[in-house]
Amino acid sequence: MYSNPNRKEWLNLTERPTESLADLQNTVLDIFKEIKQKGDVAIQKYTSLFDGVQLENNCVSIQEINEAKDLVPTELKEAILVAKNNIEKFHTAQKTAKVEVETTVGVTCWQEKRPIQKIGLYIPGGLAPLFSTVLMLAIPANIAGCNEIILCSPPNKEGKMNPVILYTAALCGVTKIFKCGGIQAIAGMTFGTESISKVYKIFGPGNQYVTVAKQVATNFGIAIDMPAGPSELLVLADETCVPKYVASDLLSQAEHGADSQVVLVATNKSIIEPIQKEIAKQIKSLPRKSIAEKAISNSRMILIENKIEAIEFVNEYAPEHLIIVAKEEAFYLENIQNAGSVFVGNYTPESAGDYASGTNHTLPTNGFSKNYSGVNLDSFMKAISFQKITSKGIKNIGKAIEILAEAEGLQAHKNAVSLRLNDLI
Amino acid sequence: MYSNPNRKEWLNLTERPTESLADLQNTVLDIFKEIKQKGDVAIQKYTSLFDGVQLENNCVSIQEINEAKDLVPTELKEAILVAKNNIEKFHTAQKTAKVEVETTVGVTCWQEKRPIQKIGLYIPGGLAPLFSTVLMLAIPANIAGCNEIILCSPPNKEGKMNPVILYTAALCGVTKIFKCGGIQAIAGMTFGTESISKVYKIFGPGNQYVTVAKQVATNFGIAIDMPAGPSELLVLADETCVPKYVASDLLSQAEHGADSQVVLVATNKSIIEPIQKEIAKQIKSLPRKSIAEKAISNSRMILIENKIEAIEFVNEYAPEHLIIVAKEEAFYLENIQNAGSVFVGNYTPESAGDYASGTNHTLPTNGFSKNYSGVNLDSFMKAISFQKITSKGIKNIGKAIEILAEAEGLQAHKNAVSLRLNDLI
Numbered sequence: 001m002y003s004n005p006n007r008k009e010w011l012n013l014t015e016r017p018t019e020s021l022a023d024l025q026n027t028v029l030d031i032f033k034e035i036k037q038k039g040d041v042a043i044q045k046y047t048s049l050f051d052g053v054q055l056e057n058n059c060v061s062i063q064e065i066n067e068a069k070d071l072v073p074t075e076l077k078e079a080i081l082v083a084k085n086n087i088e089k090f091h092t093a094q095k096t097a098k099v100e101v102e103t104t105v106g107v108t109c110w111q112e113k114r115p116i117q118k119i120g121l122y123i124p125g126g127l128a129p130l131f132s133t134v135l136m137l138a139i140p141a142n143i144a145g146c147n148e149i150i151l152c153s154p155p156n157k158e159g160k161m162n163p164v165i166l167y168t169a170a171l172c173g174v175t176k177i178f179k180c181g182g183i184q185a186i187a188g189m190t191f192g193t194e195s196i197s198k199v200y201k202i203f204g205p206g207n208q209y210v211t212v213a214k215q216v217a218t219n220f221g222i223a224i225d226m227p228a229g230p231s232e233l234l235v236l237a238d239e240t241c242v243p244k245y246v247a248s249d250l251l252s253q254a255e256h257g258a259d260s261q262v263v264l265v266a267t268n269k270s271i272i273e274p275i276q277k278e279i280a281k282q283i284k285s286l287p288r289k290s291i292a293e294k295a296i297s298n299s300r301m302i303l304i305e306n307k308i309e310a311i312e313f314v315n316e317y318a319p320e321h322l323i324i325v326a327k328e329e330a331f332y333l334e335n336i337q338n339a340g341s342v343f344v345g346n347y348t349p350e351s352a353g354d355y356a357s358g359t360n361h362t363l364p365t366n367g368f369s370k371n372y373s374g375v376n377l378d379s380f381m382k383a384i385s386f387q388k389i390t391s392k393g394i395k396n397i398g399k400a401i402e403i404l405a406e407a408e409g410l411q412a413h414k415n416a417v418s419l420r421l422n423d424l425i
Numbered sequence: 426m427y428s429n430p431n432r433k434e435w436l437n438l439t440e441r442p443t444e445s446l447a448d449l450q451n452t453v454l455d456i457f458k459e460i461k462q463k464g465d466v467a468i469q470k471y472t473s474l475f476d477g478v479q480l481e482n483n484c485v486s487i488q489e490i491n492e493a494k495d496l497v498p499t500e501l502k503e504a505i506l507v508a509k510n511n512i513e514k515f516h517t518a519q520k521t522a523k524v525e526v527e528t529t530v531g532v533t534c535w536q537e538k539r540p541i542q543k544i545g546l547y548i549p550g551g552l553a554p555l556f557s558t559v560l561m562l563a564i565p566a567n568i569a570g571c572n573e574i575i576l577c578s579p580p581n582k583e584g585k586m587n588p589v590i591l592y593t594a595a596l597c598g599v600t601k602i603f604k605c606g607g608i609q610a611i612a613g614m615t616f617g618t619e620s621i622s623k624v625y626k627i628f629g630p631g632n633q634y635v636t637v638a639k640q641v642a643t644n645f646g647i648a649i650d651m652p653a654g655p656s657e658l659l660v661l662a663d664e665t666c667v668p669k670y671v672a673s674d675l676l677s678q679a680e681h682g683a684d685s686q687v688v689l690v691a692t693n694k695s696i697i698e699p700i701q702k703e704i705a706k707q708i709k710s711l712p713r714k715s716i717a718e719k720a721i722s723n724s725r726m727i728l729i730e731n732k733i734e735a736i737e738f739v740n741e742y743a744p745e746h747l748i749i750v751a752k753e754e755a756f757y758l759e760n761i762q763n764a765g766s767v768f769v770g771n772y773t774p775e776s777a778g779d780y781a782s783g784t785n786h787t788l789p790t791n792g793f794s795k796n797y798s799g800v801n802l803d804s805f806m807k808a809i810s811f812q813k814i815t816s817k818g819i820k821n822i823g824k825a826i827e828i829l830a831e832a833e834g835l836q837a838h839k840n841a842v843s844l845r846l847n848d849l850i
Contacts, residue, residue, distance in 0.1 A: 400508060
């Protein structure tokens with residue numbers, strides 16, 4: 001608990017615990033090298049080693065997908081459709097039209113977006129199947145028009161993949177699904193193997209090995225969605241907030257992991273104690289209580305009464321998730337510079353964005369909202385620029401190009417224009 | 426020269442010479458470490474070591490900028506203004522409006538772009554001052570609204586920076602200019618020193634040390650514009666092209682460096698010999714003849730008579746610059762998937778885009794146009810998503826969120842919704 005902290009303390013208060021993953025790099029590089037050389041044989045070896053199962057074929061069959069469909073409860077299927085519908089609407093709205101300008105008479109420039117043709121999605125294994133991440137990645141990839149959307153996720157010891165993952169992937173247009181996890185999956189998508197296609201960009205969360213593997217993949221020409229880090233939530237609230245709602249939101253962040261970052265910036269002192277009491281009350285009945293307790297014990301409650309300082313602190317912290325519940329909502333919305341996804345008002349819990357409001361939940365954490373966007377439609381596309389110049393156009397700008405090229409010492413650049421201008425005299 | 430090559434040969438024909446920069450990584454890491462610890466003292470040391478000059482103060486003064494203004498010839502200033510005007514028009518047109526959708530009744534989602542607040546531009550030294558890159562980076566940064574736009578470029582042995590660089594930087598809204606180059610400049614912008622501000626994203630070209638330093642910077646949380654590689658041009662032409670123009674364009678690419686990639690895809694055999702003859706003729710008078718000769722000797726002339734195969738080859742090659750001069754222009758424009766910047770028709774030389782048409786010249790090379798955009802307005806911004814849900818909205822999607830959160834084993838996520846729904850019964 002900090003009360004109107006001095007700006008000098010902000011650096012401390014905005015700092016995240018950093019974990020160096022450099023130790024893992026050599027392990028990852030070795031596995032990459034082996035998979036590059038040996039392909040599926042090496043994939044099989046590491047699936048056996050890390051996932052404890054020998055797979056003859058790591059490609060999920062249509063039959064397996066059909067079986068999975070029958071295993072997903074109807075109620076869950078309906079909920080998935082509600083989420084899918086909203087995510088589709090919001091990401092479809094992000095389509096951008098061709099931008100075209102005649103910059104000088106006869107000089108037309110335009111920009112168009114084209115899909116990245118081959119996309120790889122990584123979905124981690126573990127106890128809970130992260131099918132919501134399948135929705136968040138496959139839906140915009142499909143709207144963007146990516147030709148190949150492959151998905152890798154580790155099999156369980158019986159060599160099966162969670163049916164909800166399979167159902168959601170098939171529903172959202174994933175073109176091929178592989179039972180393959182961890183470093184070997186990222187390496188497989190980086191180089192391609194006999195079974196797994198090489199992709200151009202890899203998306204999705206994962207443990208520290210996957211994080212390092214994605215970093216390493218960028219050294220081999222693969223793009224990735226964004227750097228990873230523990231999830232985080234900052235709630236910016238005043239006396240108009242409902243303390244039990246704020247407490248529930250902070251706890252929903254806290255249950256993600258012991259390293260989750262949970263921050264409350266209160267602009268009014270009166271709300272802090274009620275929120276703390278509500279946290280203590282609600283935490284008791286959580287199945288993930290021990291995880292949430294660890295995260296909460298590292299959480300920060302900060303009183304910043306001045307609204308300008310409050311938003312400046314938030315911008316300095318650059319939260320992944322930001323909840324704003326305040327009379328001064330409009331002021332904060334206008335002045336927020338750095339945040340992944342923003343939740344406004346008492347009826348907008350973070351879990352709405354995690355699942356079903358329509359926004360994406362793959363977001364920059366660890367302060368990366370200062371320099372990265374969350375995943376959105378453009379994450380699956382590239383902007384290409386075009387120009388077409390008429391004979392009149394080259395007459396209009398040709399002289400300037402000649403002078404500029406000459407000043408940079410690039411005579412052949414100048415010649416390319418001079419030759420054309422000479423023909424047009 | 427290849428005639429209708431078999432698809433199996435494409436892999437070879439689209440391959441770029443790869444240079445491993447892993448050897449440089451340790452040198453770069455050591456300098457980064459030292460600059461992180463010692464700040465300006467270490468910057469001074471390396472400026473002295475690499476640039477051969479002892480600087481008391483590496484920040485360019487207003488007086489130096491004013492002096493530079495007087496040193497730039499009027500004709501060059503005017504040409505710079507022509508380029509600036511066009512670049513401004515095209516990049517201003519790339520501004521995107523807020524995207525807003527009510528995904529479900531009571532659930533409003535929107536996306537807004539905000540500038541990346543602190544930007545660092547790197548401009549290499551060398552014989553020719555790359556002021557055109559200052560235009561290409563500072564203008565969109567300024568349009569985006571970035572608060573701090575700093576520029577680093579190495580000083581000469583007299584401790585001065587090229588006046589055209591200084592003039593252009595001041596003209597385009599760069600907020601601070603530092604006489605600092607190479608690894609030490611990238612490290613300085615990564616960590617910040619007493620003089621140089623820490624930035625969030627670094628843009629700009631450089632030699633192999635700068636390339637590795639930018640890669641290393643990403644491990645410290647800094648975003649970069651894109652991975653680097655030698656410049657390249659592919660010309661896709663049929664019998665409607667003017668061979669001497671095509672030759673001049675190929676040569677303007679070839680003069681960049683001995684490692685420049687120069688490719689001609691001809692859909693008609695008749696144009697190849699005339700183009701080759703023109704190259705031989707024009708190359709003789711180039712000041713950078715020996716460089717251009719090396720690049721041309723590695724160039725590829727490929728005949729692909731089938732238009733579908735031709736565009737598929739181009740997409741597989743994924744050129745940085747693509748010139749299209751063909752009757753089937755519309756077909757190619759519709760089907761191009763992977764290219765940085767496209768130049769259409771006989772009067773659109775690549776040098777137009779390098780300087781003054783209005784498009785950006787900082788483009789993905791080395792096949793990276795498969796997964797990266799060239800620099801554009803969005804490169805200086807982040808997309809933030811927002812959502813605001815009313816009591817009616819949470820009633821509409823709350824049940825779905827509860828089911829989804831439960832299925833992922835996240836009870837606190839469910840509780841955050843349940844608490845609110847209970848209050849609304």
